[in-house]
Amino acid sequence: MRYEEIRDQIRTGDILACHGVATISKLIEATTSHHDPEAWSHVGLFVWVGQGLFLAQEYEGEGFGIYPASQLIAKFQAAGSSCSVGRAPKLVVDNSSAIFSLIETYRTTPHLRPYGYGSLLRILVDKEFHHNEDPDKVQAVCSIFDQQxxxxxxFTFARLFAPEDFKSVVEQIIPIDKAA
Structure with a gap:
């Protein structure tokens, strides 16, 4: 389905998941997904503000930001990424108003949680050895923001989550077709 066809079905708390083609995307996939050829290398969080649908996300080189969903999806797809909507569990959707306090914290304290590639290694170690890292104590990457x-x-997580790990907890995955 094209974005325009599913936009009104997206809920606050659902995630945008991308499988990227850039070098950093491949590095993220290689270190966190056991070389799944369709692994997700990026996730962002959909939020409705009035009639507007936005993506709140941590992004390398930019840090935290909130962007119009249509523009960000078009940007990712133009760069060669495939994108999907990951439907959040009912618990997340029913309590999604709580997300806005975290967004406000990230938005008002931009240097509180700098984007940190070192966190990818911590996610890998946590995943492999069940170290149970606290997401509040690692530098932010896209999946850490969504997890928080x-x-x-x-919602309860047993460990730090990489983008790919969200496949195991979303209720449904809806691919977003590229605009013609």
Missing amino acids: AWEKCG
Whole structure:
């Protein structure tokens, strides 16, 4: 489905998941997904503000930001990424108003959680050895922000999550076709 066809079905708390083609995307996939050829290398969080649908995300080189969803999806797809909507569990959707306090914290304290590639290694170690790192104590990457947002809604994670790991907890994956 094209973005325009599914936009109104997206809920605050759902995630945008991307499989990228850039070098950094391949590095993220290689270190966190056991070389799944369709692995997700980036996730962002959909949020509705009035009639506008936005993506709140941590992004390398930029840090935290909130962007119009249509523009960000078009940007990712133009760069060769494939994108999907990951439907959040009911618990997250039902409590999604809690996400806005985390967004406000990230938005008002930009240097509180700098984007950190070192966190990818910590995610890998946590995944492999069940070290149970606290997401509040690692530098932010895209999946850490989404994990913290879902935790604010009451969702429980057993460990740090990489983008690919969200496949195991979303209710449904809806591919977004590229615009013609």
